[in-house]
Amino acid sequence: MSLELRGITKTFGSLTANDSINLRVETGQIHAILGENGAGKSTLMNIVYGLLNADSGEILVDEKLVDISEPIDALSAGIGMVHQHFMLIPVFTVAENIILGHEKSSKFGVIDIDAARLAIRKVSKDFGFEVDPDAIVESLPVGIQQKVEIIRALIYEAKVLILDEPTAVLTPQETDELLKTMRELKAKGTSIIFITHKLREVREVADQITIIRRGKVVAAVSPTTSEGELASMMVGRAVDLAPVKHKHQIGEPILVATNLTVRDAMGTAIVKSVNFHVNAGEVLAIAGVQGNGQSELARALINLESHIEGSIKLAGAEIRGSSIYDSLHSGIAFIPESRELDGLVGSFSIAENLILDLHDQQPYAKGINLSASTVLSEAEKRVTEFDIRLQSVSDAVSTLSGGNKQKVVIARELSRPVKVLVASQPTRGLDVGSIEFVHERILAERDQGRGVILFSTELDEVMALADRIAVMYRGEILEIVDSGVTRGELGLLMAGVVTKKASA
């Protein structure tokens, strides 16, 4: 089935998110869409899927004009979508989630969970997925949850599948599997629209690439185009895909963790007695496959976890057991893994989010009064310093694109006096331009003599930024190696295979 978009335009107030976009996806084609954060990719896809309605423009399926004003219209036209943020109900089973919203569809008649189970098994078999229809969604790894979303689209016989940043939260292995699945779907005639920020994936799997910048199609290129060229077409300037790391003097240990154990509410150790330190002026990367205790370890460093044992010394002073407030204000900057959930209050303005941690301190607070004018004027300064792209600092932070949201978090965390920066997946979901910015910022902190602890599942990021790399596996630090390690060695370590002697 082919899909054609003609002159799609969509505005939000004074902002034109899509500016007469033309796009054609052929039958059985994998069509990648590239663009910066906020370029309008999700907006365009939401229009195709009926979640948003375009101001003007036409959608054609197999050369026939279709009217899509709600998702149900898209589904019946054969268009399915897997969203950037999953739309699953965590406490429901896979089967329940899949029939959600279609309980009355003629296909199943009354709520017929058995038919759903059967259909799931069939699709799973056809495409080689291993998904248990009766598993509770929240107990599944992210990669499987995503398959549930894909199955949902396939069960309703989607002939055009939209995948909005499906790989942002996947491990490298899960990503490879997804790419394989996409090729299989393509072989069976399904057309796929694939949105991602990872140029390597695009070049690997796409048949055709469309690049969108500020709501407009700026180029249609073939996947043989180099990563550098793609990046500069997206951003509109040359982008350094590999940041320059200056050689410089590394200082004394600034943060030392000894026998650090983190337990969950049930008392199970998630992080098992780990020992590491970071020196002033050094980036220590903590690498590992998602779910090996890195998130908990990162959170424990500012006492965000409830059950922490062992010791965390910051510049010689014990901070384990301090309040979160004291941990932050003793000199740790914390970039949380999920900016939406932990980093920002979505309905608050950008200015308010910039002082979430400092609102009761000078110069913002005078007694218990919050000085609105200072909040605004300081926000303007941060916005300029960190190049945050926005319309007004009084707008809700939720209206910003992913990259700009992350800049708000980084700007806030770096406006306190900082000794150590703890950054958890700081570039997840960001475009190449924003990644370049974040990487430069992290290296700038290092060069100014701060200790940086970088938690990342991205091998490329780890290799590019780290001075030393600690690999976590099943809650333990397997080894701490220096940055001379190869990708292959690191990959093996992450899989739990110890190969060479620890260097630190």
Add this chain to the structure above:
Amino acid sequence: MRNSLAKFLQAIKLPGLSFLMAFTLTGLIIAISDAKVIAKFSTPLEFIKSALAAIGNAYLALFQGAVYDVNLTKGHTFIHGFYPLSETIVIATPLILTGLSVALAFKAGLFNIGAQGQFIFGAIGASYVGFHFHLPIGIHILVAALVGAFFAAIWGGIVGLLKARTGAHEVILTIMMNYIASYFILWILKTQSFLRPGRIDPIAPEVNQSARLPLLAGANFRLNFGIFIALAAAVFVWWLLTKTTIGFKFRAVGANGQAAKTAGISVPFVITSTMMICGALAGLGGAVQVLGSTYSLNTDIAGSFGFDAITVALLGRAQPLGTVFAALLFGALHAGGRTMQSSTGVPLDIVLVTQALVVLFIAAPAFVRYIFRIKKLNASASLTSKGWNG
């Protein structure tokens, strides 16, 4: 200017339409429950005419009982016609305070069902100080009101502390605390210190003259200084939420507790202090009721002020100004309902139907949107569900 007007219209769109629909449906119920209307069923034109007449009469009576009564008694002047409006305000006064209590809790992500119990403790405190002590005018009122608010702050604070410490859900806690408060007042009214001399039924002595809130429009009207206390409380809540660091913490925890916590805001502090302030507000409502309206404590002192407060806060979209307007509307319904009953025979309970319908429509914005074909409304619907997430 135009922008703020548009914003205001946008803000009252959903509650306004809900009210309109509630009144329409109530009107239908009034019409079909009227035997005279039903009798004309066979002649459609007559039927519609008499139905409209019945609805019109009822709503006219409602208006006359709530705002201005044109049928003056002999010897009464134009001013006396405003007696109903005075009643509306008297009923609305405690409702504004309990409504603010629920609204503030909403803002911090808490669902305070406990305004009823907090109101009771406020009334008990104010009543005791009011009749037991002899203090100078002004100071007496202040002390009685503050003691009432303080008792209720403790009562609300217990819930906050339990939630902050153990994670127990505030809805369950406040419901239980309401039961305890209802039985507590039954018991305390039978104790020696609260029994009115010469009476054996559970009613406390009247508060001393020095503890009564001054009347604002002479002895013919019950309108009293309490309304100013309520309005001041609304300004206070607005100031607290928008202008202070404490309000910032409240709103941050209410909007995204996880992010607030990660940024170092103490969630237990916010929960406990919110519940204390909410308690104080509802307690002030109880104090104002005793010191300005009933003068004595009785078993039914709280009426449904604490429960209507939830509707009022929802209708007011948890905004202080909105809550004031919503409480006045509810006061008008209550005051007008009595007149409607006495002059047209439509039962007072029909007012409860209207109220219930308002809640129903507010809680189901998608339905209202569907009826009126509104494409996109602000996310006011999330208010209710947010309260439960805490």
